[in-house]
Amino acid sequence: MHQSDLPQPILFHPLKHHLGYIRQFIQNNVEAEDAFLRAQLKTVGSSQLDLYLGELSAQLIADETILYLQKHHNFDPEAYRLFLSDKESSYGLITLSDGSKWVLRWGVVEGRHVHLHPARYSQYTIRVKANILKTAVAVQVAVRRYKQPLSLALVNQVRTQWLELPPIPASLRSGTFERLVYLLDDKETS
DSSP: OOGGGSOTTEEOOHHHHBHHHHHHHHHHTTTSOHHHHHHHHHTTOSSEEEEEOSSOOHHHHHHHHHHHHHHTTOOSHHHHHHHHHTSTTSOEEEEOTTSOEEEEEEEEETTEEEEEEEOTTOTTEEEEEHHHHHHHHHHHHHHHHHTOOOOHHHHHHHHHHTSOOOOOOSOOOOHHHHHHHHHHOGGGTO
16 A cells, blocks of 8 residues: 555555554565665655554554544545644644544645644554664565575665665664564564
């Protein structure tokens, strides 16, 4: 599933915000061209983000958001803009069926005015730095592609070649990085 596969008017970036999608992305792109991987991982950006770890699929998250907006008469662009303008912060917050909270903002992509992402520190989310997430994703692709175990050399290879990031000088002992590598290893959940 790609952003364009989600129903309009939802704007959601699952490669940044959805663990299940990222696991599938890794599995589907082990043999992808390096240029494709670089381009896809670049879309994750370089700031901090919230990653949803729950069981709802990206499709179900979009569907539940649409149902919420329809139920509250905030689905159409004009009504949605008014809904957001009523807030001091210019964003809305909704809770989905699994108890996770999601932030609604104004989307700037044509036909996708509902920009959706996990709420900070919500249930089933972790806050991560984008470069750590990109590194963990690239490492999981590389481990499968090259059939090599995780090593500092492999991490630095993908950071420099695929991510255009500096190498890590000495250790892989970052709690967030280790947790992400573990979470992205779909063998752990199968």
